[in-house]
Amino acid sequence: MICPSSTRAFFAVTFSCHNRPGIVAAVSTRLFDLGANIIEAQQFDETASTQFFMRIVFDIADAPAVQEQVRTALESLSEIFGLRWSLVDLRKRPKVLFLVSRFDHCLVDLLYRWRIDELPIDPVGIISNHPAETYANIDFHGIPFHYFPVTKDTKAEQERKIRDVMVATGTQLVVLARYMQILSNEMAAYLSGNCINIHHSFLPGFKGARPYHQAFERGVKLIGATAHYVTSDLDEGPIIEQDVERISHIDTPDDLIRKGRDIERRVLARAVRYHIEHRTVMNGNKTIVFVS
Amino acid sequence: MICPSSTRAFFAVTFSCHNRPGIVAAVSTRLFDLGANIIEAQQFDETASTQFFMRIVFDIADAPAVQEQVRTALESLSEIFGLRWSLVDLRKRPKVLFLVSRFDHCLVDLLYRWRIDELPIDPVGIISNHPAETYANIDFHGIPFHYFPVTKDTKAEQERKIRDVMVATGTQLVVLARYMQILSNEMAAYLSGNCINIHHSFLPGFKGARPYHQAFERGVKLIGATAHYVTSDLDEGPIIEQDVERISHIDTPDDLIRKGRDIERRVLARAVRYHIEHRTVMNGNKTIVFVS
Amino acid sequence: MICPSSTRAFFAVTFSCHNRPGIVAAVSTRLFDLGANIIEAQQFDETASTQFFMRIVFDIADAPAVQEQVRTALESLSEIFGLRWSLVDLRKRPKVLFLVSRFDHCLVDLLYRWRIDELPIDPVGIISNHPAETYANIDFHGIPFHYFPVTKDTKAEQERKIRDVMVATGTQLVVLARYMQILSNEMAAYLSGNCINIHHSFLPGFKGARPYHQAFERGVKLIGATAHYVTSDLDEGPIIEQDVERISHIDTPDDLIRKGRDIERRVLARAVRYHIEHRTVMNGNKTIVFVS
């Protein structure tokens, strides 16, 4: 959606506050005064909570001083309106860490999208609870791979090792690309807001283990997948994206798993895209996704 | 799908049995010997249960004696293969009774499809727990309307009155067209297999009351509706058809209700169509739907 | 999406202009200065044409003088930025005229949505080239019905009569609800931008007559419908909304027509909704639809 130019910097800012007249005018005027040109803007008024949410994409002079002025402006607006804001430089690729288990279709898909430059990310590592040979057929393109096996007893230690990798690499987003280990509450809380999981069901239906087998048993006529932010509440995190496909009585659990792979990988890829384009704002147990 | 001719009768038979070689050959040979021409045929082998299910549509001489021979043939096959079978005359319109509450969109839609001859049914009555004036704007085209109010204390009596109407009219299918009363276990058991309900959620998500409000609270990105056979297990009956539509954070519960009306009416209409074309076979808590 | 209050007026303004920095700031500041509260705002930068498009919904004091000031402000912005703008009072129901031929499913559907207050419109007339008895089963709720038969020779006169009804009733939107007559170029130009047509195919596939038969002949696996603004270019008007459903080799042309009815009515209803909520801006042969 954005056409980068060599002489301008591109930023996306999201913010939220208690709604009151004048916010849009104040923010857009400050940005204009700093020489910014608004390229995209979407807002959302949540009537029930009287909260206001906005996303603005703008270009501006590619100079650190100017960008510092933007931060100062947002800070001062924050004082006036009680704004909570988040600014990202859209030219910088976020550092992404992948966690994966045996099934590699989501990982392979995300790496492909990165390789052809569809997803502008900077992969800093792949962590699995399975050894490297599990992925012998995948070209990791030099992304460091870490084999961190885990048992009930070693979960705390294994999660500490994951956090160490995050810190060492400056990870900004963790993607659970069919990582089949349940995170501890501490780890989930640590990752909260910076970690996207793909669940292989149309939540809230079929939580927990083996959702395709649950779907088969229940006899549903559509199956789905759900990408959500990880919070300490397992399978209850804010939903970013969902999709479904039609099935019928002839589909076995294996057919559901096969059809589900296609849904999972496109749902997860969309969610990651929304996140890195700074289109998402967590709002309690929901996600606002500014898609158009 | 069927082109009726004036000189031939049209039947659909569904049957199921323990799978073993020779069933298709035996059934198709008997039908051929009786002068039947098979127009549609679908079968399904449920590997896990080793059960075999089949639907055959055929035309045959329009003579009662011949048709009696078909029944006799099916009965004899039943003895050989342990066949459970069900034969319907596709030229006879099934007698349908509608139960409805305040929201009339599903009822209006089904009546429209009946009026333009899209749904070949014979509506024998409309029962509501709301008075006739609730539907002042709807032309019932002479279909008898019954106002059967219900309270906790009068439920048993009210359900008896519904059964009386069913018996008096020879009702073959009851459609709960957004009938917002919970049936007693006795009534649900009485209706089992001959009653289709539309639930305004993508089951098994959001059971019970106010599913669109539940969906809003959970922040899902798709809403749906589910048509299922009524069994004594509330919201757990065998699913016939489901569909979904995309929503976003800007949709209020009222928007979900609005979008949901469109999903509900098309899902219910499809389920009724499948039933009256004898495309469905209940299989435990699932429904086999032979759609192509 | 809007919660009307008794003491505030609700307006939607759409505008477009050559893009340059400061537009959002200028518009939002003017509205703020006049006591407006912005409820929804979406913008779109068309990079190729460097055109800027925006839709703003706001509430404001329910006083004619204040609203006149809004118009004056927009007029002055128009001079500065070359703004083309369009302001509508969202509490006023637009006067809608329906044109229909033999098939009534779209008309019946729109009237239903109006009756249950899903579509806040003011139907001012129904015109058909078929006599009133064609619609004997429909309750028009007192909406004036006009039977204007048409032949090749009388088309000019018949269209004049339609325009007379439009003028007499103050029609603001004409909906061609499966009106199967080709408009003259003059009539199409007269209606341009204020008339929505539903075409029973997924345009640009299957233009012209009998699109479902064309789709059947071609063997497509999905059929669709297209709602578009009428322009003098038949079947080439700016598309507002499209949708599809899956079909298979077993579907006859009659099945396609049946499935198509469901697609047509929901696509047309969505398009009418987008129009009356002032979500659409015609942009050459395309339509910008601000849906979220």
Next chain:
Amino acid sequence: MICPSSTRAFFAVTFSCHNRPGIVAAVSTRLFDLGANIIEAQQFDETASTQFFMRIVFDIADAPAVQEQVRTALESLSEIFGLRWSLVDLRKRPKVLFLVSRFDHCLVDLLYRWRIDELPIDPVGIISNHPAETYANIDFHGIPFHYFPVTKDTKAEQERKIRDVMVATGTQLVVLARYMQILSNEMAAYLSGNCINIHHSFLPGFKGARPYHQAFERGVKLIGATAHYVTSDLDEGPIIEQDVERISHIDTPDDLIRKGRDIERRVLARAVRYHIEHRTVMNGNKTIVFVS
């Protein structure tokens, strides 16, 4: 859908003929007499042409003599009913040759599905009009790669080289996985029925070059992809599968190309699956696809 056992062979037969009573009985009786067990069966009566089409999957003794008897039986039925039939051994992986140009998303996707054993095929070669280094990032797993550059003047020779590879490898199916060269009429005729192409539009809309740019210019609200059998009639071959995704005015041609990649690869993968499971029968310019 099939659970192979070590002691039984699995076959799929498709056949078609002029419809008349007794076909199903005759075929199923012959198969039963030979010890076959019918696992799946679907039939289709094309009323207009009075043609009959059927697909039967059966298991049978894993003995060449028995299988020869099946062929003999089909041959004798062919004489009685004028049957055109095609029998495939579902345990044998068909030899597949891929043709590709610069964009590799469909190729990479199909190879992935092959690698995880989702698609039971035997890839015998990859031919491109671009050199091997174009695909430096793809692990071809030892599948022979052929660089056959092509110009207007060398097309005949290049196509001869492709045919040579087909003959040398015993290719049974050619997949044009975004192969961007127009085949000569001779080559298209040579491949007819054994070659699947993916076209990046919802045919018949947007034939020819740059369909996503055409879709962008036309302002459609959904884009799609079409998998079809190659015949000598470019972009007019029998359609096997189609799918679509929603777009909006904010999507640039690059966004359409990105979204299209996801549609193309899943549509092509489904079509290849239908073909190798022997679910398809070409019927003039249409394809019958027995999917359930």
